[in-house]
Amino acid sequence: MTDLAKHNRMANAIRFLSADAVEKAKSGHPGLPMGIADVATVLFGQFLKYDPTKPDWPDRDRFVLSAGHGSMLLYSVHYLLGSEDFTIDQLKNFRQLGSLTAGHPEYGHGAGVETTTGPLGQGLANAVGMAIAERLLSEEFGTDLVDHHTYAIVGDGCLMEGISQEAISLAGHLKLKKLIVIWDDNGISIDGKVSLADSTDQIERFEASGWETISIDGHDPAAIAAALESARSSAKPTLIAAKTTIGYGAPNKGGTEKVHGSPLGAEELEAARKALGWDAAPFEVPSDILDSWRIAGLRSGQARKEWEKRLAEADSEARGEFERRMRGDLPAGLNGALEALKKKLAAEQLTSATRKASEQILGTINEVVPETIGGSADLTGSNNTKTGQTKSITPDDFSGRYIHWGIREHGMAAAMNGMALHGGVIPYSGTFLVFSDYARPAMRLSALMKQRVIHVMTHDSIGLGEDGPTHQPVEHYAALRAIPNLNFFRPADITETLECWELALKSRETPSVLALTRQNLGSVRKTYEAENLCARGAYVIDDSADDPTVTIFASGSEVGLALEAKALLGAEGIQTRVVSVPSFELFEAQSEDYKASIVGNSPVKIAVETGIRMGWDRFIGSDGIFIGMKGFGASAPYQALYEHFGITKEAVVAAAKARIHEKVEG
Numbered sequence: 178m179t180d181l182a183k184h185n186r187m188a189n190a191i192r193f194l195s196a197d198a199v200e201k202a203k204s205g206h207p208g209l210p211m212g213i214a215d216v217a218t219v220l221f222g223q224f225l226k227y228d229p230t231k232p233d234w235p236d237r238d239r240f241v242l243s244a245g246h247g248s249m250l251l252y253s254v255h256y257l258l259g260s261e262d263f264t265i266d267q268l269k270n271f272r273q274l275g276s277l278t279a280g281h282p283e284y285g286h287g288a289g290v291e292t293t294t295g296p297l298g299q300g301l302a303n304a305v306g307m308a309i310a311e312r313l314l315s316e317e318f319g320t321d322l323v324d325h326h327t328y329a330i331v332g333d334g335c336l337m338e339g340i341s342q343e344a345i346s347l348a349g350h351l352k353l354k355k356l357i358v359i360w361d362d363n364g365i366s367i368d369g370k371v372s373l374a375d376s377t378d379q380i381e382r383f384e385a386s387g388w389e390t391i392s393i394d395g396h397d398p399a400a401i402a403a404a405l406e407s408a409r410s411s412a413k414p415t416l417i418a419a420k421t422t423i424g425y426g427a428p429n430k431g432g433t434e435k436v437h438g439s440p441l442g443a444e445e446l447e448a449a450r451k452a453l454g455w456d457a458a459p460f461e462v463p464s465d466i467l468d469s470w471r472i473a474g475l476r477s478g479q480a481r482k483e484w485e486k487r488l489a490e491a492d493s494e495a496r497g498e499f500e501r502r503m504r505g506d507l508p509a510g511l512n513g514a515l516e517a518l519k520k521k522l523a524a525e526q527l528t529s530a531t532r533k534a535s536e537q538i539l540g541t542i543n544e545v546v547p548e549t550i551g552g553s554a555d556l557t558g559s560n561n562t563k564t565g566q567t568k569s570i571t572p573d574d575f576s577g578r579y580i581h582w583g584i585r586e587h588g589m590a591a592a593m594n595g596m597a598l599h600g601g602v603i604p605y606s607g608t609f610l611v612f613s614d615y616a617r618p619a620m621r622l623s624a625l626m627k628q629r630v631i632h633v634m635t636h637d638s639i640g641l642g643e644d645g646p647t648h649q650p651v652e653h654y655a656a657l658r659a660i661p662n663l664n665f666f667r668p669a670d671i672t673e674t675l676e677c678w679e680l681a682l683k684s685r686e687t688p689s690v691l692a693l694t695r696q697n698l699g700s701v702r703k704t705y706e707a708e709n710l711c712a713r714g715a716y717v718i719d720d721s722a723d724d725p726t727v728t729i730f731a732s733g734s735e736v737g738l739a740l741e742a743k744a745l746l747g748a749e750g751i752q753t754r755v756v757s758v759p760s761f762e763l764f765e766a767q768s769e770d771y772k773a774s775i776v777g778n779s780p781v782k783i784a785v786e787t788g789i790r791m792g793w794d795r796f797i798g799s800d801g802i803f804i805g806m807k808g809f810g811a812s813a814p815y816q817a818l819y820e821h822f823g824i825t826k827e828a829v830v831a832a833a834k835a836r837i838h839e840k841v842e843g
């Protein structure tokens with residue numbers, strides 16, 4: 178058999194495993210795997226540094242299928258390479274409940290799926306983050322330990338999404354030369370020809386963003402190999418524009434939208450078998466072809482063993498540090514450093530904006546946790562995310578620890594997912610809380626993928642003042658609390674900010690948002706407590722009332738206000754208890770007894786928060802009093818806004834007294 182004939186049969190194995198699995202599932206996307214099979218055969222068969230027997234090898238090349246709807250490509254290839262997870266039975270159970278072969282690739286379902294893809298464009302930005310992490314770690318630990326490429330296959334859809342521009346321009350700017358993106362240029366999406374909706378010259382676009390570009394026939398294995406070879410030695414990130422036919426081999430539906438997202442149908446599948454000379458039954462791969470694939474799967478074993486030898490021979494301190502980083506364990510010095518700072522803060526009783534408090538705490542964290550990589554989407558001075566330890570990285574110098582993400586919130590959040598998935602670094606970002614909307618699709622995926630990604634989101638309420646309602650979050654607390662497995666923290670003072678930072682760092686499988694104030698807040702925690710009280714999600718912050726008539730629940734900047742209201746009520750003989758609620762999510766994780774004790778039995782329950790009411794009935798009941806926002810904010814100095822919207826201690830007192838009158842006395 179000639180090399181070309183062998184290549185064709187290896188590619189056809191991908192095509193028919195994929196098309197047959199879609200056919201059996203009666204759902205899925207055969208067009209992409211059939212169209213890109215030649216590229217995948219060359220990439221996985223000759224280039225990708227990946228050992229299926231050790232899929233978590235830290236120095237493996239990363240591969241991202243950004244066009245996640247083509248998931249069967251990934252499952253077929255990994256089966257062929259000899260994956261333990263993606264067995265033939267898994268392929269037969271494509272898209273079925275409990276199988277690893279989910280509709281779109283899901284991180285954690287099986288080795289070889291480096292990230293969850295499906296929302297188009299995310300994978301491309303994840304790949305940028307992976308390439309950033311590789312370069313940072315390579316700079317720190319040397320190329321003996323860290324020297325790999327990041328490959329991504331993207332479709333027309335990925336390149337149409339706005340996030341792609343953020344990812345592409347950032348990668349070009351940072352000269353991420355070990356990032357290689359292959360564009361499945363088939364000119365077809367769901368509605369039909371891409372030309373219905375887009376006429377971008379992608380080559381010019383990538384070149385304008387600082388990329389190398391190579392255009393090839395995506396069905397010519399020699400051209401694919403030459404392009405990959407050339408891309409690997411480029412000084413810039415490379416786009417390989419591979420012209421392909423969607424559903425290659427399907428004689429009637431190939432080249433059209435009909436093969437994008439529906440099974441071929443028995444007749445067309447049979448016709449494709451004839452056209453490509455494939456006579457194996459569904460889910461069968463001729464043994465010589467399976468052997469060729471399995472041999473390809475063994476290709477990187479030697480490189481992996483050599484890498485392990487280099488690691489074993491490395492300086493013991495560097496090795497220990499590298500291994501700790503890749504395990505994701507925090508350094509031993511963190512607890513002591515935070516404890517000492519917490520004691521100091523309790524003694525000082527500082528008045529501070531929590532964004533400023535965060536900067537001070539980060540100064541301690543960054544000193545003892547070398548893997549934190551900070552950044553901001555062009556709001557560094559406002560987010561207070563840069564500390565003395567975090568020198569900025571530049572396109573030519575990755576020895577720093579701070580990323581100027583530019584005004585690219587969505588790309589930033591998605592690239593941070595890629596960094597966390599790569600391992601060895603803990604990314605934290607900065608932007609205004611209101612712009613969480615711009616980052617939210619990627620934040621949702623951090624939560625779904627259980628990644629430790631930390632977002633510092635400042636200017637967390639009308640308390641930001643004069644910038645006005647476009648910049649004042651009101652529904653964002655509820656919107657972020659609604660994302661499963663995402664911890665939304667709203668600390669009330671500097672001590673709570675420290676505790677929330679500690680929780681965010683220690684939440685290995687949960688992303689966090691720290692919502693921080695622009696305006697100064699007094700200390701509400703008066704004494705040192707060894708226990709991290711914020712870990713409970715909600716706790717009684719001022720327990721002087723034995724049998725409170727009123728309980729006030731508040732978060733963030735409103736905790737201080739609640740304490741002032743308590744003092745006024747106390748002066749009138751009304752027993753009041755104040756509960757600080759830094760995190761709804763952590764509260765829900767407590768025992769039923771604890772939760773019941775916090776909710777309590779006060780006849781009057783009030784919640785105060787500069788957001789919408791949604792979610793607070795959990796604490797105050799549907800008949801509770803909510804003092805907060807009902808609509809958008811306004812532009813004015815913040816004190817005037819609190820007055821204008823009636824979020825004041827006097828309003829709390831008046832509401833409490835009116836309700837007491839009604840309920841207790843009336």
Ligand SMILES: Cc1ncc(C[n+]2csc(CCOP(=O)(O)OP(=O)(O)O)c2C)c(N)n1
Pocket residue numbers: 206208209244246295296297331332333334335338361363364365366367423437
């Ligand atoms: C953010 C987002 N919007 C919409 C979709 C739905 N969708 C899935 S595939 C697709 C078309 C993609 O076209 P292309 O990338 O050319 O893939 P191909 O047709 O080549 O398989 C769309 C709109 C999605 N997955 N993600």
